[in-house]
Amino acid sequence: MCKDHGKSTLADRLLELTGTIDKKQKGSNQQVLDKLKVERERGITVKAQTASMIHKFSGHQYLLNLIDTPGHVDFAWEVSRSLAACQGALLLVDATQGIEAQSISVFHIAQERGLKIIPVLNKIDLPAAQPEIITAQMQSTFGIDPVDCIAISAKTGEGVENVLQAIIDRIPPPSGDASAPLKALLFDSSYDRYRGVISLVNIQGGDKIASCHTRKKYEVVDLGIMHPEESPTASLQPGQVGFIACNMKESSEAHVGDTLHRVGETVEPMPGFKLAKAMVYAGIYPIDSNDFPKLEESIKRLTLTDRSVEVTRESSTALGQGCRLGFLGTLHMDVFRQRLEDEYDANIIITAPTVPYKIVYKDKTVIVSNPTDFPDMADSSVRAKEVQEPIVNASMIAPQSYLSDMLELCYSHRAENLDWKYLDTSGTPDSRIMLTCTMPLTEIVTDFFDKLKSRSSGFASFDYEDAGYQPSNMVKMMFLLNNKPVDALALIVHRSAEQDVGRAWVKKLHKVIPRQLFEVPIQAAVGRRIVARETLSALRADVTAGLYGGHYERKLKHLKNQKESKKKMKRVGSVELPQEAFFDILGTKSS
Numbered sequence: 001m002c003k004d005h006g007k008s009t010l011a012d013r014l015l016e017l018t019g020t021i022d023k024k025q026k027g028s029n030q031q032v033l034d035k036l037k038v039e040r041e042r043g044i045t046v047k048a049q050t051a052s053m054i055h056k057f058s059g060h061q062y063l064l065n066l067i068d069t070p071g072h073v074d075f076a077w078e079v080s081r082s083l084a085a086c087q088g089a090l091l092l093v094d095a096t097q098g099i100e101a102q103s104i105s106v107f108h109i110a111q112e113r114g115l116k117i118i119p120v121l122n123k124i125d126l127p128a129a130q131p132e133i134i135t136a137q138m139q140s141t142f143g144i145d146p147v148d149c150i151a152i153s154a155k156t157g158e159g160v161e162n163v164l165q166a167i168i169d170r171i172p173p174p175s176g177d178a179s180a181p182l183k184a185l186l187f188d189s190s191y192d193r194y195r196g197v198i199s200l201v202n203i204q205g206g207d208k209i210a211s212c213h214t215r216k217k218y219e220v221v222d223l224g225i226m227h228p229e230e231s232p233t234a235s236l237q238p239g240q241v242g243f244i245a246c247n248m249k250e251s252s253e254a255h256v257g258d259t260l261h262r263v264g265e266t267v268e269p270m271p272g273f274k275l276a277k278a279m280v281y282a283g284i285y286p287i288d289s290n291d292f293p294k295l296e297e298s299i300k301r302l303t304l305t306d307r308s309v310e311v312t313r314e315s316s317t318a319l320g321q322g323c324r325l326g327f328l329g330t331l332h333m334d335v336f337r338q339r340l341e342d343e344y345d346a347n348i349i350i351t352a353p354t355v356p357y358k359i360v361y362k363d364k365t366v367i368v369s370n371p372t373d374f375p376d377m378a379d380s381s382v383r384a385k386e387v388q389e390p391i392v393n394a395s396m397i398a399p400q401s402y403l404s405d406m407l408e409l410c411y412s413h414r415a416e417n418l419d420w421k422y423l424d425t426s427g428t429p430d431s432r433i434m435l436t437c438t439m440p441l442t443e444i445v446t447d448f449f450d451k452l453k454s455r456s457s458g459f460a461s462f463d464y465e466d467a468g469y470q471p472s473n474m475v476k477m478m479f480l481l482n483n484k485p486v487d488a489l490a491l492i493v494h495r496s497a498e499q500d501v502g503r504a505w506v507k508k509l510h511k512v513i514p515r516q517l518f519e520v521p522i523q524a525a526v527g528r529r530i531v532a533r534e535t536l537s538a539l540r541a542d543v544t545a546g547l548y549g550g551h552y553e554r555k556l557k558h559l560k561n562q563k564e565s566k567k568k569m570k571r572v573g574s575v576e577l578p579q580e581a582f583f584d585i586l587g588t589k590s591s
């Protein structure tokens with residue numbers, strides 16, 4: 001259930017063992033169910049993937065449905081959706097790492113949904129594996145009986161047979177009545193150029209279907225199971241997970257959590273899902289303003305495969321027409337950016353991520369997710385009473401030897417209500433502790449996760465959940481280039497950090513903005529106060545001036561380089577800005 005614990009590797013082994021895929025056909029380090037380029041490149045699962053397996057065991061044939069889910073906290077929504085289509089879950093824990101912060105939250109979701117949980121200890125082939133200690137951790141944290149834990153190596157295949165056996169023995173078959181009215185829970189959808197929307201459904205009852213949500217009617221043209229690619233079948237039986245293509249033209253018609261039923265029959269809709277809630281917003285603009293229609297179309301298509309992204313149009317004085325996108329977290333944002341570039345060849349600028357703030361006025365409260373709309377609280381004509389910022393309940397798990405470092409890090413990120421406890425009682429420096437606190441979401445959105453990882457030598461795991469809003473002293477910071485404010489560079493920062501943030505960003509802008517033909521003052525301002533300043537000195541225009549006349553090829557190369565780098569620049573007023581000036585995505589990447 002946690003990142004890198006080996007879910008996709010185990011999924012592959014199960015697909016092989018059941019003969020769903022051929023071992024020889026598969027590249028050794030490519031996971032079958034991680035289909036997106038970004039997933040293969042980064043070794044992470046972003047989208048839950050579904051496959052059906054047919055397993056013959058003691059004279060019986062079993063149809064097993066496997067859903068491989070992402071492990072990163074940003075994709076918790078994807079996981080909770082998938083769990084709704086299951087009867088059981090494998091709680092996979094890395095025997096060298098132990099329980100991670102996210103195992104705990106996913107365990108609770110699975111338990112609340114009444115799923116049968118099978119605890120699996122993975123990576124026992126590694127010398128650093130500590131199966132006894134980790135089993136004890138699982139017992140004290142989840143109340144799991146050690147005899148129920150299955151020790152495996154997804155890599156070598158050791159013990160994986162036992163997992164299949166446990167799935168058959170311990171997970172009840174789905175309860176469904178073939179004679180009951182048809183009900184299908186729509187839990188994911190994708191778009192096919194020729195067949196329109198393909199919906200992934202879980203059949204929960206009994207040609208023509210209708211949606212409880214939109215009341216629209218459709219004709220089923222294609223249906224089947226994922227084995228692991230689409231494999232047509234004559235029908236889908238109760239309890240089965242499969243796909244249907246019907247004449248659904250727009251992805252917006254496929255509502256995740258909707259119940260599909262037979263035309264003419266009335267059914268009680270199944271309980272849906274919590275809506276995905278955007279935690280982080282950023283503006284996305286084309287480098288070349290003429291590309292906006294193409295960019296908007298690409299974003300629209302990409303959101304067909306990722307329904308958790310919120311999209312609205314926005315425009316900026318500096319950058320022109322663009323879109324404001326809401327994401328589940330910064331990794332989600334980074335993955336979306338990479339997919340836009342990989343799959344749609346988009347050339348974009350992405351602004352710094354902002355969490356949604358509440359601005360409380362005397363008669364109303366508005367949510368602001370774009371720094372440009374954030375009022376200047378020092379301006380007496382602004383009638384805002386207070387600003388509230390989103391906070392989260394955060395939990396971290398790491399070996400106890402890192403406790404003081406972690407506490408210090410939390411305090412420096414405005415954490416409150418700090419508390420910690422041991423997860424096991426081995427009493428060694430390796431004993432895991434779980435630290436919990438409340439923290440402003442904006443502190444996490446920047447570089448908290450990276451710092452936590454580096455301070456704990458990569459051992460700490462991190463999870464958080466929404467904990468509402470609290471009043472906070474936030475201010476808008478503007479950046480001025482050549483004395484002109486650039487709206488797309490604005491940030492919202494805590495007043496106590498304005499000096500530090502102002503100085504750091506002004507320095508960074510000084511570093512990344514190429515020198516221009518004239519001197520450029522770079523300033524950070526809060527209201528009318530300038531809190532930091534650097535000056536970019538002027539540059540001579542002709543980059544070839546220093547080269548000998550005879551070196552024609554070298555001259556050409558220089559001119560070409562200059563042109564290439566221009567392509568990735570955005571002219572704002574009289575100054576050319578590279579993407580890093582807006583938001584250096586690598587600086588906040590979490591993994």
Ligand SMILES: Nc1nc2c(ncn2[C@@H]2O[C@H](COP(=O)(O)OP(=O)(O)OP(=O)(O)O)[C@@H](O)[C@H]2O)c(=O)[nH]1
Binds near residue numbers: 006007125
């Ligand atoms: N030695 C060893 N390595 C393993 C085992 N299982 C998985 N790995 C390795 O651990 C890494 C992570 O495995 P994945 O299967 O991608 O992990 P995951 O849980 O699907 O990760 P996310 O998709 O990011 O949530 C890969 O490098 C695997 O080769 C195992 O049993 N033993």
